[in-house]
Amino acid sequence: MMKKTMALAVLLLASTFGSVFAGSHASAVLVENPYARAVPPSAGNSAAFMLLKNQTDTDRNLVSASSDVSEITELHDHINDDGVMRMRRVPQITVPANGSVELKPGSFHVMLIKLKQPLNEGDTVNVTLNFDDGSTQDVAMTARKVMRPMMHHNEGKKCGGGMKCGGGMKCGGMRNE
Numbered sequence: 001m002m003k004k005t006m007a008l009a010v011l012l013l014a015s016t017f018g019s020v021f022a023g024s025h026a027s028a029v030l031v032e033n034p035y036a037r038a039v040p041p042s043a044g045n046s047a048a049f050m051l052l053k054n055q056t057d058t059d060r061n062l063v064s065a066s067s068d069v070s071e072i073t074e075l076h077d078h079i080n081d082d083g084v085m086r087m088r089r090v091p092q093i094t095v096p097a098n099g100s101v102e103l104k105p106g107s108f109h110v111m112l113i114k115l116k117q118p119l120n121e122g123d124t125v126n127v128t129l130n131f132d133d134g135s136t137q138d139v140a141m142t143a144r145k146v147m148r149p150m151m152h153h154n155e156g157k158k159c160g161g162g163m164k165c166g167g168g169m170k171c172g173g174m175r176n177e
């Protein structure tokens with residue numbers, strides 16, 4: 001048992017160093033159709049969406065993101081919690097080997113929290129994606145109007161009624177996903 005644990009530790013160590021050395025190469029993940037949600041000036045938050053494609057034989061994880069328009073940028077998902085769509089922060093978004101994952105309203109998204117500027121339609125939003133192999137990708141996208149995900153049963157209700165916010169986030173300005 002001990003031996004196995006050691007071997008695993010060595011393996012993990014090796015793969016960690018491996019990714020450090022692999023560091024500066026361009027990301028193997030293709031980004032298609034990126035866009036951000038245009039929001040009124042009063043909105044504190046927004047979100048960015050895109051299709052991530054992985055054409056390699058290895059799963060790739062998006063592990064963090066940053067943006068020039070928000071103070072905080074997180075990776076989020078939506079879960080259906082007993083009929084309530086709730087978004088929560090996730091540690092990573094996996095782009096499966098030879099597959100793709102779509103960041104879209106009601107699902108995975110890059111959450112732009114505490115906007116430093118209004119996001120009007122047509123504005124450019126720069127988002128940097130960081131992957132688990134140490135690679136990064138700068139993505140420039142345009143803000144546009146985005147329909148909210150299927151939440152008919154919550155329509156018109158305030159937070160607390162239908163939409164709850166997870167991950168220690170306050171409900172107040174949290175209308176975006």
Ligand SMILES: [Cu+2]
Pocket residue numbers: 047076077087088109111176177
């Ligand atoms: Cu979110």
